[in-house]
Amino acid sequence: MPSILLDPSFRRMEEIFSDEDLERLHDCCDVVWGKNERAPQAVVDEAKADAFAVVAPSWRYGELESFPNLKAILEVGGRHPSVDTLDYAYCHRHRIRVLSCAPAFGPMVAEMALGMVIDAAREITLGHNAFTNAQEAYLWHGNQSTFTLYNKRVGLIGVGGLANSLLPLLRPFDVELVGYDPWRTAAFLASQGVKCVTLEELLASSDVIFVLAIPSRENKAFLNRQKLELIQSHAVFALISRSHVVDFDDLTQLLHEGRFRAVIDVFPTEPLPEDHPIRTAPNTVLSAHRAGSVIGDST
Known part of the structure; x- marks a missing residue:
């Protein structure tokens, strides 16, 4: 049977496999490790020679040459391994398939993103907090700064999975x-019902902005203060994919200045330090990177 190094940590086994699927995997493969804790180096070293596939949240095993029989890398972290850690040219030459679990997380992440945006636009959490403090405002008095999503302009930064x-x-x-994606053509965006615009126009004109771009060398912190200052004061900025693409210090400062609203599910450091100022930012809905980790739906 083919040998598979199953090393999913930080993911948990029960998060990515149902009992039935795990049983099927053991029936067809020689599973090495397969525990919630990260595989010790000694286990990895022993598995290298025979491993047909590696299941892990990223590539963290050094040179590919030490895996002579490797044919597949299945990442379970939510994004393809970085080019800084994985030699894609070697994978191409040796016909090693590099597969991502990201499409499986897409529907649940999208659902959470939409829910958080509606929360911010309709001030659901703010209204709840006011109610628990006996400061609620009824009917139209409680909707002075809210808006619905209907007929609004929605901007997508990244038009992929x-x-x-x-x-x-x-x-x-x-x-x-409207959308901005330097890797997609205007024709492709149009085929999805999305008008291609510049990043500056998207930020300045959208009522809701979804950040969906995957990290790359080129887009690290490209959403900096200069760009973020273009956002309208009533707009909702939804940071959903990765914090890599945003200058998080600039974002935090602008939110404390009350420049716009935000919903955030991803952070530069996780767990986030207890004293991080984003925790107290006004008009901000925070989630502890939970959008794509729903037990049962991710297996």
Whole structure:
């Protein structure tokens, strides 16, 4: 049977495998390790010679040459391994497939993103907090700064897999969709019902902005203060994919200045330090990177 190094930590086994699927895997493969804790180096070293596939959240095993029989890398972290750690040219030459679990997380992440945006736009959490403090405002008095998603302009930064899951959820709201993605053509965006615009136009004109771009060398912190200052004061900025693409210090400062609203599910350090100022930012809905980790739906 083919040998598979199953080393999913930080993911948990029960998060990515149902009992039935794990049983099927053991029936067809020689599973090495397969525990919630990270595989010790000695286990990895012993598995290298025979490993047909590696299941892990990233590539953390050094030179590919030490895996002579490797044919597949299956990442379970939510994004393809970085080019800084994985030699994709070697994978191509040796026909090693590099596969990502990201499409499986897409629908649940999209659902959470939409829910958080509606929360911020309709001030659901703010209204709840006011109610628990006996400071609630009724009827139109409690809607002075809220807005609905219907017929609004929605901007997508990154029009890939996550956008593919989000678009069907947005269409019932009859929104005007605009997008910015340097890796996609205007024709492709148009085929998805999205108008291609510059990043600056998207930020300055959208009522809701979804950050869905995957990390790359080119887009690290490209959403800096200069760009973020373009966002309208009533708009909701939804940081959903990775914090890598945002200058998080600039974002935090602008939110404390009350420049716009935000919903955030991803952070530069996780767990986030207890004294991080984003925790007290006004008009901000925070989630502890829970959008794609729903037990039962991710297996």
